[in-house]
Amino acid sequence: MSKIVEGLLYSGSHEWVMVEGETAVIGITDFAQKSMGNIVYVDMPDEDDEVTKDEEFGAVESVKAASDLYSPVSGTVAARNEALEDEPGLLNSDPYANWIIKVKMSDPSETASLMDAAGYGEFLDKQA
């Protein structure tokens, strides 16, 4: 079973979002890290880069494959988690404690289309 954390929002492409005012903290879910296997590289955008909802903003790479990351919201990159450059495996060991980017949202109402923990749980059940 994949772990799901209450209080976060979730996208269908397996990113989680923690809303802090106008900032969205974004990471990947336990389901995502498990299906990837050993993560060896995280490709993150630079600070001040624009990201667009449902469009690719980076990638997570295992030994065998690259998996694109899709932004759950639109806005500007406020921070990137530099710790992942040296230790990409943090996403495997605790995907919810290790965010990837923080986005200053241009339209916070976009988060309305994301799932809550219960909704994401049902979403995963349907995929199984």
Add this chain to the structure above:
Amino acid sequence: MMEPEMETLKKTCLYDSHIALGAQMSPFGGYMMPIQYSDIVQEHNAVRMHCGMFDVSHMGEIFISGPDAGAFVNHIFTNDVAKLRPGQAQYGMMLYPEGGVVDDLLVYMMPQPETWLLVVNAANIAKDDGWIRSAASGWNVTVDNRSEEYGQIALQGPESEKIAVRALGMELSDLVFYTFKEVRFADGAVIASRSGYTGEDGFEFYSSPDIIRKIWDALLAAGVTPCGLGCRDTLRFEVGLPLYGHELGPDISPIEAGLGIFVKCDKPEFIGRDAVMALKASGPLRKLVGIELEDKAIPRSGYPVEADGRQIGEVTTGYSSISTGKSVCMAFVETPFAAAGTQLGIRIRKKVFPGKVCGKRFYDKKYRK
């Protein structure tokens, strides 16, 4: 490309064991094959540090026999089998007359008179069989594709010789790399060959499906790590060994791929010789090189290689090397960019990552010569 339907995919004689071991299975070369059992990094390191085993029963076994067998094999093969004695093997290629590669293969000179064993890639078995048969017209040889009758296990890693004695009762210390002998196991005949595709010492065992299952179970019981095709690829890549469909193919010359030492143009004749001689004279327009990136972004098959603001090549295989941690790849680049140290970039998604040309061996081979 669409994968073939499940129904048409073949199973090797070890399929049930892979399922019982919980392997992640995926289509490869027309077979359902184990990609990994537990973890690709653990399996890779088991082979580098200790010992691992691979089900490679998907590989094809084609026998050539008859009065013309030796001369015919030398006619279709780029290496020179006239130099072999029974019990020795050679690596080389079969070429089209235009110089592209039909397949790369191992040729074994069998102890039985006038008998040669060709071990070919799974995806190419039918093509190779057809190619060899059409080339055999007018030669006094029999071509016998016995791929379905043979299973194959590769036991690879520095502890292979010790494990073969302990788990299989096989004394193989008399074999050096690229030699083989026939041994017995569980009352069956086994070809034991000191060879492999990992850059480590090791053996490849060919036998009937029944005996292959018994060898597999004996090795499992001895604690040998089962390894999937995932780490077979990372292992062969690190030591610069080519994979057909990536570094070799119908539109790639072995000269471009840097495999000229396996093409013996001092032989008076073989299929593709004229094309190889012509390309050697004119110089290849592209060459296979190694590239090491400064960043940790991973170059993968098909990604463009760029220099002077344009695409000058393409990645054939790339990884974050498990043994060294470096982001490296093999790539075909235009010849003017192929010199060691040349600065170039690889486009990975939206960005171009800087790197430089280096050797194709990212890790040293440890064969027992």
